[in-house]
Amino acid sequence: MIQVFDLTKIYSTGAQPVIALKDVNFEVKAGEFVAVMGPSGSGKSTMMNLLGCLDTPTSGSYKLDGIDISTLDETGMARVRNQKIGFVFQNFNLLPRMTALRNVELPMLYAGIDVRERMRRATSALERVGLADRINHRPNQISGGQVQRVAIARALVNEPAVILADEPTGNLDTRSGEEIMAIFQELNRGGSTIVLVTHERDIALHASRIIHFRDGRLVDDEKVETSLDAVEQKKIMGESNPRQGGK
Amino acid sequence: MSLLESIRVALEGIRANKLRSFLTTLGIIIGIAAVIAVVAIGQGGRAILMAEMEKLGTNIFTIYVDWRSGAQPTGKMLELSDVQVLKDKVPGITHISANTSTMEDVRGSKNKKYSRVSGVSSDYEYIRKMTIKTGHFFSREDDSLGRRVAVLDEALADEIFGRSKPVGNIIRIGSTPFIVVGVVAKGDSILGLSEEPRVFIPSRSWQNMFGTYVNSLEGSALSREKVQETMEQAVKVLERRHRSSAQYVSYSMEQEMQSANQVTGIMTLIIGAIAGISLLVGGIGVMNIMLVSVTERTREIGIRIALGASRKDILTQFLIESVVLCLIGGIIGMLLGVGGAFLIAKLANWPPLVSWWTMLIAFTFSATIGIIFGMLPANKAAKMNPIEALRRDT
Ligand SMILES: Nc1ncnc2c1ncn2[C@@H]1O[C@H](COP(=O)(O)OP(=O)(O)OP(=O)(O)O)[C@@H](O)[C@H]1O
Ligand SMILES: [Mg+2]
Numbered sequence: 001m002i003q004v005f006d007l008t009k010i011y012s013t014g015a016q017p018v019i020a021l022k023d024v025n026f027e028v029k030a031g032e033f034v035a036v037m038g039p040s041g042s043g044k045s046t047m048m049n050l051l052g053c054l055d056t057p058t059s060g061s062y063k064l065d066g067i068d069i070s071t072l073d074e075t076g077m078a079r080v081r082n083q084k085i086g087f088v089f090q091n092f093n094l095l096p097r098m099t100a101l102r103n104v105e106l107p108m109l110y111a112g113i114d115v116r117e118r119m120r121r122a123t124s125a126l127e128r129v130g131l132a133d134r135i136n137h138r139p140n141q142i143s144g145g146q147v148q149r150v151a152i153a154r155a156l157v158n159e160p161a162v163i164l165a166d167e168p169t170g171n172l173d174t175r176s177g178e179e180i181m182a183i184f185q186e187l188n189r190g191g192s193t194i195v196l197v198t199h200e201r202d203i204a205l206h207a208s209r210i211i212h213f214r215d216g217r218l219v220d221d222e223k224v225e226t227s228l229d230a231v232e233q234k235k236i237m238g239e240s241n242p243r244q245g246g247k
Numbered sequence: 248m249s250l251l252e253s254i255r256v257a258l259e260g261i262r263a264n265k266l267r268s269f270l271t272t273l274g275i276i277i278g279i280a281a282v283i284a285v286v287a288i289g290q291g292g293r294a295i296l297m298a299e300m301e302k303l304g305t306n307i308f309t310i311y312v313d314w315r316s317g318a319q320p321t322g323k324m325l326e327l328s329d330v331q332v333l334k335d336k337v338p339g340i341t342h343i344s345a346n347t348s349t350m351e352d353v354r355g356s357k358n359k360k361y362s363r364v365s366g367v368s369s370d371y372e373y374i375r376k377m378t379i380k381t382g383h384f385f386s387r388e389d390d391s392l393g394r395r396v397a398v399l400d401e402a403l404a405d406e407i408f409g410r411s412k413p414v415g416n417i418i419r420i421g422s423t424p425f426i427v428v429g430v431v432a433k434g435d436s437i438l439g440l441s442e443e444p445r446v447f448i449p450s451r452s453w454q455n456m457f458g459t460y461v462n463s464l465e466g467s468a469l470s471r472e473k474v475q476e477t478m479e480q481a482v483k484v485l486e487r488r489h490r491s492s493a494q495y496v497s498y499s500m501e502q503e504m505q506s507a508n509q510v511t512g513i514m515t516l517i518i519g520a521i522a523g524i525s526l527l528v529g530g531i532g533v534m535n536i537m538l539v540s541v542t543e544r545t546r547e548i549g550i551r552i553a554l555g556a557s558r559k560d561i562l563t564q565f566l567i568e569s570v571v572l573c574l575i576g577g578i579i580g581m582l583l584g585v586g587g588a589f590l591i592a593k594l595a596n597w598p599p600l601v602s603w604w605t606m607l608i609a610f611t612f613s614a615t616i617g618i619i620f621g622m623l624p625a626n627k628a629a630k631m632n633p634i635e636a637l638r639r640d641t
Contacts, residue, residue: 054553054633075557082555093550093637097263109252110555154554 001161001193002028002051007060009046009216020046022216023060028162028195033188033227035204036197038213044197047213048166051195052085053077065161082110086155088165092147094139100126100150101135107158125153129183145176152183156192163187165196169203175237181206182230206230250567253560257568261575264540268572271536274529275576275616276583279609281522283584283601284591289515290600291592296511300504305471306341307374308478308499310485311463324489325461327450330368333464336484339477343466344368345450349457353446354419355407362403362444364420366453367465372431374467382414382429385449389428393451397425403444404430420446423456474499529576530616537569537624548628549636562629569621570614577613581606 009021021043028034036044049055050062053069062069065084072080086107087093094103104122113121126135129149131142139147148168155163165184169177185206188194196207204210205228212220261268312324325345333343348365371377372384385396397418404413404427413427425448450461468477482495541548548561556564585601592598 049634052553054637075559078552078555078557078560081553087553089637093546093553095547095550097259106551107554109256110551110557110560112249158555 001030001032001065002026002195003063004051005061007047007050007062008058009043009050009055010058019216021050021057024216024218026211026218026221028193030161030193031188031191032209033184033194033207034196035207035210036195036213037199037201037204037210038219040199042213043216044213045166046216048164048195048197051162052087052164053081078110082107083158084161086158086160086163088148088151088155088163088168090167090170092139092144092151092171094147094150094154096139099136099138100131100142100153103139103150104154104157107154111158121157122153125157126150128156128187129153143176145172145179148172148176148180149183152180152187156187162193162195165194167197167199169198169200175234177203178230178234178237182234185227185230202228253563253567254571256564257571260540260544260564260568261572267536267540268575271533272529272572272576272579274532275526275573275613276529276580278522278526278529279577279580279613280584280587281525282519282612283581283605283609284587285518285522286515286605287585287588287601288591288595289511289518290602291588291597293508293511293515294600295597296507297504300500300507302376303500304374304376304467305500305504306468306474307465308468308474308481308497309346309463309465310478310482310495310497313494313496323460324485324494325464327454327459327461329461329464329485329488330450332488333466333481333484337477337480339468339473339480341467341469342370342373343464343481344371344374345461345463346371346465347450347453347457347460347462351421352419353403353407353444355404355409355413356411356416357409358407359419360403360406360444362446364446364448364453366450366457367447368450371447371465374465378432380430380432381412382427384429384431384447390449390451393449393455395423395425395452396428396449398429398431398447399427400431400445401433403446406444418446420448421456425452468499471501474501526612526616530573530620533569533573533576533616534620534623537565537572537621538627541565541624541628544628545631545636545639548631549633549639552631552633553637558629561631562625565625565628566618566621569625570617573613573617573621574610577609580613581609584609 004024004026007021007024008019011018011020024047036047038044050057051064056070064080067080067084069077069080095106101119101122104125105118108118108121123132123135126132129152131146131149131153134142134146139150142150169180172180181203184194184196194207198204205224208224208227210222210224211218212222327345330343330345334340344367346365346367348363350361351364352359353362353364369385369387369390372379377384380401384398385394389396397420399413399418407418408416413430416427417424418427419425454460464481466481468474478497478499482497485495551561588601
């Protein structure tokens with residue numbers, strides 16, 4: 001699904017160039033759930049931006065779903081972002097003035113899907129993340145965890161080849177984080193390919209594989225033998241005071 | 248994304264910020280309102296002027312000698328006999344009259360009044376479309392025999408005779424007695440006879456008193472279309488008769504109307520242009536606020552790009568937003584302008600002329616302003632780097 005060869009990203013905007021990624025090679029197969037870990041500044045977000053076609057590498061190549069991204073022009077990149085990629089951000093990035101439904105409809109707007117179909121698919125996506133009763137709420141009318149679930153609904157509504165999530169639980173407490181992870185796991189079981197950046201090993205362990213970055217290099221590729229099940233984790237937390245996590 | 252969707256997105260953006268959108272478009276509102284009102288009022292004023300001139304008659308003309316033309320006039324260039332000659336030789340002339348006037352004291356049974364005394368032919372009544380209130384205008388015979396008969400205008404008659412009837416009574420022009428044979432009503436045109444009191448006497452009688460010259464000839468042609476041709480023929484006849492060339496000046500009402508038309512047109516254009524400049528300023532205002540709006544919505548732009556909006560989508564979104572803003576302003580301005588035009592017209596008592604083409608121009612103009620002044624902000628939005636945009640906190 002994702003094939004990355006010798007990917008290098010050098011930022012030359014500052015006084016001296018910053019090598020954010022250096023000769024990174026890896027592959028993500030369809031249906032995999034990969035967590036990306038590494039210390040701050042190790043290049044995780046840079047990697048996600050490249051995978052998400054929001055930025056172009058300095059060198060190396062990247063294939064997504066058989067498409068060589070480096071051959072695409074701006075419009076082609078926009079289409080890939082729209083059709084092949086679903087983004088989930090740490091700070092949610094919903095449009096604040098729009099209802100959950102309108103937010104989820106957004107990617108379909110750029111896909112040229114007609115009003116009725118948009119409505120139907122957005123509603124069903126919101127149902128999948130358990131927000132059927134919140135479709136007409138605006139982001140400031142629902143909790144952070146719910147906002148992130150709207151963002152996930154938005155990411156999956158165009159049925160992308162891969163869902164890219166950069167620290168999606170970073171701004172949430174542990175319980176809400178588990179809920180988000182439960183949704184990702186369920187999507188993954190349904191066949192979705194997911195790449196998720198996290199600082200927390202507890203979160204990473206929900207994935208089936210963890211790749212580690214340090215100083216712009218991929219330093220370790222770890223297979224998770226028995227992934228944590230988010231639903232189980234939530235039960236363990238039970239009714240006791242949830243430990244405060246995130247930032 | 249379809250155009251309809253783009254418009255919907257633009258409307259959402261506008262609605263999200265109602266007050267600012269209104270303030271943004273205020274310049275356009277005022278500009279369009281001003282242009283429409285000015286043009287409508289100008290058109291109304293022109294129409295009223297034309298109507299007044301038409302009341303005077305569109306087929307009348309005047310010929311006089313240009314004493315200032317430099318060349319010495321060759322002898323007597325206008326004579327009383329010219330009146331009959333022109334009537335005989337130029338078939339297009341329906342009526343023709345000499346016209347010579349001076350100021351003199353006119354005394355009635357009650358008062359005297361310093362008035363304009365005009366020596367005219369009997370045709371003058373028809374050329375100037377006079378309405379006789381009492382009595383009659385003097386006849387051709389009165390003129391040819393130089394009888395001492397006079398026609399007063401209504402105001403003068405009231406002034407010098409008071410309540411007693413003027414017709415049949417004597418007035419003294421200077422010291423010479425005249426019999427009043429008629430009183431003419433005041434013309435209904437505001438451009439008509441001037442306010443000064445007037446007495447009309449036969450041109451021959453006038454010459455007997457004040458001297459044998461003629462100031463000008465006034466005539467009427469068969470129709471408005473013929474007046475120019477008729478007048479030119481008359482001038483040719485005069486030139487041949489008096490062996491003089493290019494010293495006659497002639498004016499027709501048609502020419503007057505055309506130049507009045509031109510003058511009011513130019514006035515409207517100038518004031519319209521000034522109003523147009525306010526539109527331009529309005530456009531710059533739109534650009535200004537749109538630039539601020541783009542900066543404020545950086546994060547939104549980043550999100551849209553991340554979700555698959557192409558640069559073209561972003562560009563169209565902001566361009567359409569700008570055009571829609573300007574069009575809304577244009578429509579509000581149009582309503583205000585039309586309303587204002589009607590109000591002013593009502594106060595000034597003349598017809599407001601809001602033509603469909605002013606509306607059309609105003610409409611296209613505001614859309615064009617939207618495109619021109621939306622271009623820069625939209626371009627700025629479309630060029631945004633999505634990663635940086637997403638990192639912003641706004
Ligand atoms: N636009 C930029 N211009 C210059 N340098 C940059 C830019 N973006 C990132 N970097 C640098 O690239 C390196 C990798 O940054 P990146 O954001 O990918 O790290 P990260 O692994 O996501 O860190 P964190 O865990 O804190 O999010 C850092 O040294 C950072 O300073
Ligand atoms: Mg990061």
